[in-house]
Amino acid sequence: MRLYDWLLRLYPASFRNEYGGEMRPLFARRLQQGRGAATLGIWLSTIGEVFVNAAAVHVDLLKQDVSYTVRGMRRSPGFAITAILILTLGIGATTAAFSVTDFVLIRPLPFRDPDRLVMLLETTPGYAGMELSAPNYRDWKAAATSFESLAIYTGIAVTMTGGSEPRRLSGATCSADLMPTLGVAPIVGRSFTADDERQGAARVVILSYRLWQTEFGGDPDILGRTLVFGDAPVTVVGVMPREFHFPSSDVLFWVPARFTGGDYQESERTNNKFYGVGRLKRGVTIERAQTEMSLIAAQSERQHPRENKDTGALVYPVRDDVSQRSRLLLLALSGAAGCVLLIACANLANLLLARALGRRRELAVRAAIGAGRERLTRQLMTESLLLAAVGGALGIALAVAAVPLLAQLVPSGLPISSTPTVDLRVLAVAAALSVATGIVFGMAPVGRAGRSPDLDGLREGTRAGGGQKEALRSALVVAEIAASVVLLVSTGLLIRALLTVQELDPGFQAAGVLTLQTDLPLPDYNRVVTREAFYARVVAEVTALRGVTSAAFISFMPMSSFRGGMWPVSVKGDTDEASGIRSANNVAAIRYVTPGYFKTLGIALKRGRDISAGDSRDRQFAAVVSESFAKRYFADQDPIGRHFTFAFADREIVGVAADVKFRGLERKSEPQVYLSSQQVDDDMITFYAPKALAIRTGGDPAALAPAVRDIIRRANPKLPITDVQTLPDLVDRETASRVVQVRVLAAFAAVAFVLAAVGIHGLLSFAVSQRTAEIGVRIALGAQRRDILAMVLSRGVKLSLAGVVPGVFLAYAAGRSMEALLAGVHPADAVTIAGAVGLSVLMTIVGTLAPTLRALRVDPISALRTE
Amino acid sequence: MNEISKEAAGLLPLPPATFHILLALADEDRHGYAIIQDVEARTGGELTLSAGTLYRSIQRMLEQGLLVETRDRPAPEDDDERRRYYRITALGTVVAKAEARRLTQLVKMARAAGFAPGKA
Numbered sequence: 001m002r003l004y005d006w007l008l009r010l011y012p013a014s015f016r017n018e019y020g021g022e023m024r025p026l027f028a029r030r031l032q033q034g035r036g037a038a039t040l041g042i043w044l045s046t047i048g049e050v051f052v053n054a055a056a057v058h059v060d061l062l063k064q065d066v067s068y069t070v071r072g073m074r075r076s077p078g079f080a081i082t083a084i085l086i087l088t089l090g091i092g093a094t095t096a097a098f099s100v101t102d103f104v105l106i107r108p109l110p111f112r113d114p115d116r117l118v119m120l121l122e123t124t125p126g127y128a129g130m131e132l133s134a135p136n137y138r139d140w141k142a143a144a145t146s147f148e149s150l151a152i153y154t155g156i157a158v159t160m161t162g163g164s165e166p167r168r169l170s171g172a173t174c175s176a177d178l179m180p181t182l183g184v185a186p187i188v189g190r191s192f193t194a195d196d197e198r199q200g201a202a203r204v205v206i207l208s209y210r211l212w213q214t215e216f217g218g219d220p221d222i223l224g225r226t227l228v229f230g231d232a233p234v235t236v237v238g239v240m241p242r243e244f245h246f247p248s249s250d251v252l253f254w255v256p257a258r259f260t261g262g263d264y265q266e267s268e269r270t271n272n273k274f275y276g277v278g279r280l281k282r283g284v285t286i287e288r289a290q291t292e293m294s295l296i297a298a299q300s301e302r303q304h305p306r307e308n309k310d311t312g313a314l315v316y317p318v319r320d321d322v323s324q325r326s327r328l329l330l331l332a333l334s335g336a337a338g339c340v341l342l343i344a345c346a347n348l349a350n351l352l353l354a355r356a357l358g359r360r361r362e363l364a365v366r367a368a369i370g371a372g373r374e375r376l377t378r379q380l381m382t383e384s385l386l387l388a389a390v391g392g393a394l395g396i397a398l399a400v401a402a403v404p405l406l407a408q409l410v411p412s413g414l415p416i417s418s419t420p421t422v423d424l425r426v427l428a429v430a431a432a433l434s435v436a437t438g439i440v441f442g443m444a445p446v447g448r449a450g451r452s453p454d455l456d457g458l459r460e461g462t463r464a465g466g467g468q469k470e471a472l473r474s475a476l477v478v479a480e481i482a483a484s485v486v487l488l489v490s491t492g493l494l495i496r497a498l499l500t501v502q503e504l505d506p507g508f509q510a511a512g513v514l515t516l517q518t519d520l521p522l523p524d525y526n527r528v529v530t531r532e533a534f535y536a537r538v539v540a541e542v543t544a545l546r547g548v549t550s551a552a553f554i555s556f557m558p559m560s561s562f563r564g565g566m567w568p569v570s571v572k573g574d575t576d577e578a579s580g581i582r583s584a585n586n587v588a589a590i591r592y593v594t595p596g597y598f599k600t601l602g603i604a605l606k607r608g609r610d611i612s613a614g615d616s617r618d619r620q621f622a623a624v625v626s627e628s629f630a631k632r633y634f635a636d637q638d639p640i641g642r643h644f645t646f647a648f649a650d651r652e653i654v655g656v657a658a659d660v661k662f663r664g665l666e667r668k669s670e671p672q673v674y675l676s677s678q679q680v681d682d683d684m685i686t687f688y689a690p691k692a693l694a695i696r697t698g699g700d701p702a703a704l705a706p707a708v709r710d711i712i713r714r715a716n717p718k719l720p721i722t723d724v725q726t727l728p729d730l731v732d733r734e735t736a737s738r739v740v741q742v743r744v745l746a747a748f749a750a751v752a753f754v755l756a757a758v759g760i761h762g763l764l765s766f767a768v769s770q771r772t773a774e775i776g777v778r779i780a781l782g783a784q785r786r787d788i789l790a791m792v793l794s795r796g797v798k799l800s801l802a803g804v805v806p807g808v809f810l811a812y813a814a815g816r817s818m819e820a821l822l823a824g825v826h827p828a829d830a831v832t833i834a835g836a837v838g839l840s841v842l843m844t845i846v847g848t849l850a851p852t853l854r855a856l857r858v859d860p861i862s863a864l865r866t867e
Numbered sequence: 868m869n870e871i872s873k874e875a876a877g878l879l880p881l882p883p884a885t886f887h888i889l890l891a892l893a894d895e896d897r898h899g900y901a902i903i904q905d906v907e908a909r910t911g912g913e914l915t916l917s918a919g920t921l922y923r924s925i926q927r928m929l930e931q932g933l934l935v936e937t938r939d940r941p942a943p944e945d946d947d948e949r950r951r952y953y954r955i956t957a958l959g960t961v962v963a964k965a966e967a968r969r970l971t972q973l974v975k976m977a978r979a980a981g982f983a984p985g986k987a
Contacts, residue, residue, distance in 0.1 A: 049917040
């Protein structure tokens with residue numbers, strides 16, 4: 001019989017309590033009738049029967065409760081809609097924010113054992129991470145024991161011709177062991193082999209899945225196909241999987257690096273070209289690898305004291321290749337989402353508590369006519385879970401729709417896809433969250449309803465009981481207000497920071513400038529005279545267009561995809577003269593320009609003159625330097641006419657230009673040197689040959705694009721034209737992730753604001769409705785309207801103050817923790833805090849208004865009649 | 868169609884256990900065990916209701932208003948304090964009749980199709 005009792009537990013308690021007592025003797029009698037082997041049969045059939053019937057009874061109850069709930073919701077749709085809305089916003093916002101954070105910061109990278117993958121870089125004073133030079137890579141790799149394998153790569157771009165239009169593609173050059181190091185094999189074809197690295201081997205390429213799909217329509221016969229990169233044929237030997245993005249999502253192909261003896265010459269030791277990526281041996285920690293590499297670097301410095309002066313090694317997880325700023329941006333977002341969730345939960349709890357109080361009579365009546373505690377519990381749970389299920393489903397739908405909108409928050413330099421997705425784990429957490437919300441807040445009213453029979457509930461005109469419950473509800477509202485203040489202040493700070501960043505002077509005037517990028521393929525454009533002919537023709541024709549005031553070419557636009565290009569500077573008399581050793585203290589950005597660049601970009605020339613057409617190869621090599629350059633090397637002298645050695649030649653300063661933030665609005669940029677595009681030897685430094693065109697117009701810059709494209713196509717139809725955009729658009733991209741974050745936070749803050757106001761409103765309305773009789777009595781006894789007004793208002797103000805004061809402190813703490821995002825705005829920024837407090841006052845007034853009016857309209861006679 | 872028969876029609880077709888319980892209660896009020904015995908006797912041992920099926924059906928039938936629990940106990944010597952007795956309601960009778968009618972119609976159709984013995 002013990003077994004049968006246990007089986008009975010499968011039935012809902014209400015059913016068991018009702019019929020269990022009768023079912024036991026029935027079963028006992030049946031057992032008695034059967035003897036021997038028949039007993040087993042009876043047990044088996046009974047077990048089966050109990051499972052089926054218990055399930056059926058559960059379903060019956062569920063149907064009953066659901067239909068009861070649905071009827072109840074139809075009667076008071078306000079409650080259901082509010083509760084579902086709160087849940088949707090809370091769960092939707094949280095899921096979306098956490099999905100993106102998880103995608104960028106937490107989810108394992110799509111490589112085999114990604115925890116063992118590390119980056120290996122060189123360090124020099126002033127530079128925490130610099131590419132490896134080929135000789136150092138070779139030496140360090142031979143000496144290191146921490147790695148299972150160690151590979152290198154670097155970004156390249158090629159022009160692919162042969163299609164309808166030449167296309168500029170970003171890709172990577174890598175050592176043959178890159179794919180094995182990452183532990184990812186091509187889905188089609190093969191990885192590179194050591195043979196592919198040999199000089200003179202057939203040129204091969206592995207395509208990214210995206211390139212394979214977009215450019216070749218997923219052609220199954222892609223292997224062996226010959227493409228034209230620049231002017232050289234390359235053969236496709238493989239295609240990588242869809243989720244393989246390395247080193248970043250914009251890389252479309254991989255070609256093997258080729259090393260010659262020349263690459264390992266001593267002079268190459270300061271040519272920092274490659275990023276190292278290694279797979280640690282099992283059991284080797286990052287700390288151990290770092291220690292070993294530091295020792296090896298120190299040894300290397302002893303062997304090559306000149307070239308490797310102050311050169312160290314840096315090892316860190318590939319996963320950490322996320323900038324501090326991106327990380328903070330996402331953490332702030334998650335924190336904000338957490339706040340919204342907290343507010344949503346508090347609000348929902350409050351709503352359910354209020355409803356439970358309001359339903360005391362209904363529940364008491366049901367308990368009085370025989371519904372057991374368990375039955376009522378079950379009913380209330382079903383109700384909350386139903387709300388949670390609907391809210392959760394809508395929240396998840398909201399998250400799925402919102403996540404792609406947050407793509408701007410995904411930093412581009414990561415080896416992951418650029419569009420975040422909601423992942424199953426986050427979805428599971430969100431679903432669990434909705435269910436937990438349902439259970440926790442379902443229990444709150446049950447605690448009250450359970451104490452059956454609740455005779456209090458049956459008494460007519462019950463006054464607001466349970467001061468304790470009201471204290472809990474007040475505490476919940478206070479928490480909501482505090483959290484919303486935190487959100488309001490954080491949003492305010494970030495808006496101020498955004499405005500500050502947007503107001504930063506980039507050093508040029510972006511408005512009215514169109515920019516585009518072309519390529520001058522080698523060897524056609526090896527010779528300076530060929531390039532100059534191209535520049536002259538294009539600039540002349542573009543300048544002739546209506547509205548165009550000037551146009552010029554430069555190596556790279558400021559804030560475009562390439563922001564590096566540092567060259568060592570030596571000033572005559574400098575101790576490091578012509579040493580070619582690069583450190584943060586003696587480098588400058590190298591840029592070649594055609595005449596008119598400063599005028600076109602609106603960069604102020606502080607002293608001297610622009611590069612001119614007269615700065616030809618047979619004249620003294622000229623340079624325009626930035627103000628910071630002049631200050632760094634010629635602090636208390638007149639820089640004009642001074643000489644320095646830079647890019648293999650002696651240069652004379654002819655002008656000083658304003659500093660340009662070429663690395664980005666929020667980054668420190670090195671001093672800049674601008675050289676004449678004519679003053680370089682054929683076949684030298686072609687990487688920096690001007691290929692970016694800037695055009696200033698009085699009209700709409702975007703409207704110029706077709707005409708400019710035509711001009712370049714007429715000059716040379718084989719040239720790719722990419723990155724056609726206005727300069728303001730280019731600058732806006734600098735703040736795009738900030739703008740997205742501020743928008744998301746502002747949306748969160750708005751939700752929090754509304755929810756907190758709803759919370760205040762709900763609590764006060766409830767208090768007023770519970771105290772209608774008391775107010776009636778007071779009025780009857782001669783209390784003035786003013787007193788009633790003061791009574792309700794002071795309650796609202798107290799709530800508000802109790803929330804705002806700790807909220808401001810918490811907001812300050814939050815502001816401190818994201819100071820790096822604030823672009824110099826102080827976390828205790830008075831304007832922001834005053835604004836947030838002002839909004840909170842507004843929130844209090846809005847929330848208090850309706851209940852106050854209701855209290856004022858209390859008619860003493862009808863209020864007392866209900867008593 | 869009046870209210871009761873409309874409500875009755877909504878409950879058709881009846882699950883077999885429900886119909887048998889209604890038949891068992893047609894002539895007198897019975898407790899659970901008596902219902903099982905009656906059904907067993909009526910079907911010649913073909914159908915033995917399990918305790919679970921019985922009380923699940925009873926619970927549903929109480930909610931549907933086909934049965935009531937009765938407080939009028941039979942003669943004291945037959946009574947067992949622990950037992951609950953059930954009585955068929957007016958609605959229960961109407962529903963049982965409607966179900967019987969439905970089954971008769973079904974049998975008629977089966978005959979016409981040559982699936983059952985008897986007149987067409």
